[in-house]
Amino acid sequence: xxxxxxxxxxxxxxxxxxxxxxxxxxxxxxxxxxxxxxxxxxxxxxxxxxxxxxxxxxxxxxxxxxxxxxxxxxxxxxxxxxxxxxxxxxxxxxxxxxxxxxxxxxxxxxxxxxxxxxxxxxxxxxxxxxxxxxxxxxxxxxxxxxxxxxxxxxxxxxxxxxxxxxxxxxxxxxxxxxxxxxxxxxxxxxxxxxxxxxxxxxxxxxxxxxxxxxxxxxxxxxxxxxxxxxxxxxxxxxxxxxxxxxxxxxxxxxxx
DNA sequence: ATGTCCAGTGGAACTGGA
Numbered sequence: 001x002x003x004x005x006x007x008x009x010x011x012x013x014x015x016x017x018x019x020x021x022x023x024x025x026x027x028x029x030x031x032x033x034x035x036x037x038x039x040x041x042x043x044x045x046x047x048x049x050x051x052x053x054x055x056x057x058x059x060x061x062x063x064x065x066x067x068x069x070x071x072x073x074x075x076x077x078x079x080x081x082x083x084x085x086x087x088x089x090x091x092x093x094x095x096x097x098x099x100x101x102x103x104x105x106x107x108x109x110x111x112x113x114x115x116x117x118x119x120x121x122x123x124x125x126x127x128x129x130x131x132x133x134x135x136x137x138x139x140x141x142x143x144x145x146x147x148x149x150x151x152x153x154x155x156x157x158x159x160x161x162x163x164x165x166x167x168x169x170x171x172x173x174x175x176x177x178x179x180x181x182x183x184x185x186x187x188x189x190x191x192x193x194x195x196x197x198x199x200x201x202x203x204x205x206x207x208x209x210x211x212x213x214x215x216x217x218x219x220x221x222x223x224x225x226x227x228x229x230x231x232x233x234x235x236x237x238x239x240x241x242x243x244x245x246x247x248x249x250x251x252x253x254x255x256x
Numbered sequence: 257a258t259g260t261c262c263a264g265t266g267g268a269a270c271t272g273g274a
Contacts, residue, residue, distance in 0.1 A: 009274085010262075034274085036263080061263065062273070109274060117273095149274095162258095203274085205259035247261085247274080 001098065001255045004236075005031040005145035005218055007106070007201070007248035011064070012037055014246055015046060021239050022050055027252060028070050029097050031104035031145040034246075035064025035090075042066065055079075059090035065104050065146070069097045077101065081127045082134075091124065100226070101135065105146035110167030118167050121149070125176045129183075135223070136183050142223040144185065147248065149217055150177045152187070155197065156216035158208075168215065186227035188220040188253045193233070200235055201248045209240060218251045229256040 004027040008014050011032065022030070030052070035042065039058040047054055047068060056066035057079040067074050074095035081092045094103045105128060110121030125148075135142045150173045151157045163169050181187060189198050199214025208214065222230060232254040240249040 013262075111274075203259085204261055207259095 001029070001100075002027045002252055003029040003031075003100075003102070003143055003145065003220065003255065004250050004252035005033070005104070005147075005220060006239075006250035007033040007147045007218060007246060009034045009246040009248065010036040011066070012041060012043060014244060015043055017239065017242055017244055017246065019046070019050060020242070021236065021250060022052070025236055025250065025252065026070070027250075029100070029102055030068040031102065032066040032068065033064070033104070033106035033147045035059075035066060036061060037064055055093060055095050057090040057093045059088075063090045063106055065090055065093045065106050067093055067095045067097065067102055067104050069095075072098055074102070081124070081131050083127050083130070087124070092128075099141065101140050101142040103131075103135065103142065103144040103146075105144065105148070107147060107149040109149050110173065113165060113167040113170065118170075121167055122172055122176065125150070125173070129176055129179045132180055132185065132221075133183055136185065139225075140223065141225045143226060143253075144180075144221040145219070145251075147218050148177060150174060151215050151217065152177050152219075156199075158199070158211075158213040158215070160213065163215075168217065180221060184224060185221035186230070188222055188227075188230055188233040189216070189235070189251065191227065191230055191233065198235060200251050202240055204247055218248055220251060220253050222253070226255060231256050
């Protein structure tokens with residue numbers, strides 16, 4: 001079983017890119033982020049034609065998350081993190097898919113820092129950490145996949161000082177990601193590529209794609225039972241080089 | 257501060273968010 005996560009950065013304007021990648025990569029389950037579409041605008045019928053059923057949580061202009069499953073029906077388990085209160089940003093969706101609980105997330109970017117956006121990033125990610133502990137404690141097979149908007153370690157970003165004040169690399173942000181690892185979750189890319197330089201995002205600005213000035217922001221975290229089944233993990237980097245590409249590339253795992 | 261890409265607004269350019 002192949003499970004992928006892809007920050008699509010606007011599902012409708014990048015639908016041809018998404019369709020081409022689905023046809024080539026043939027993932028069984030896909031977590032999508034930054035739909036930038038309302039529930040009504042979600043291209044459910046085009047995806048159904050490609051063989052994917054979906055659950056989604058849209059929002060006008062920003063955010064938005066979805067889970068696609070090939071030749072099977074995802075069963076929605078929640079469409080927001082617990083304790084959301086009056087937070088209506090569409091950043092989390094969860095479904096049972098072929099016997100696996102899939103949590104698809106789009107964490108807040110948090111810039112500029114310091115400020116209310118950084119405070120929101122930390123508070124939202126803290127709620128994610130709390131929900132992750134619930135899921136871990138359930139002993140179910142779970143994957144938490146998405147754009148965490150955290151560069152876990154210095155080696156997960158190209159050599160630069162221009163990000164030193166950026167929310168993505170701050171100690172407070174990294175400490176929250178480390179809390180997830182401390183719960184026991186396996187960072188699939190690091191399990192399979194412990195020494196490699198791996199990026200999943202390249203900013204549109206300043207020729208960062210051409211210079212391979214990337215960041216690793218998109219992660220797949222596996223619960224204990226799924227980590228034992230991890231066969232391979234990778235980044236479909238070629239997707240980032242296509243015309244009209246998202247600024248992120250898909251990341252995937254293959255499980256036994 | 258910069259840079260790049262968009263949609264939204266509103267009816268041309270500016271704005272915000274990433």
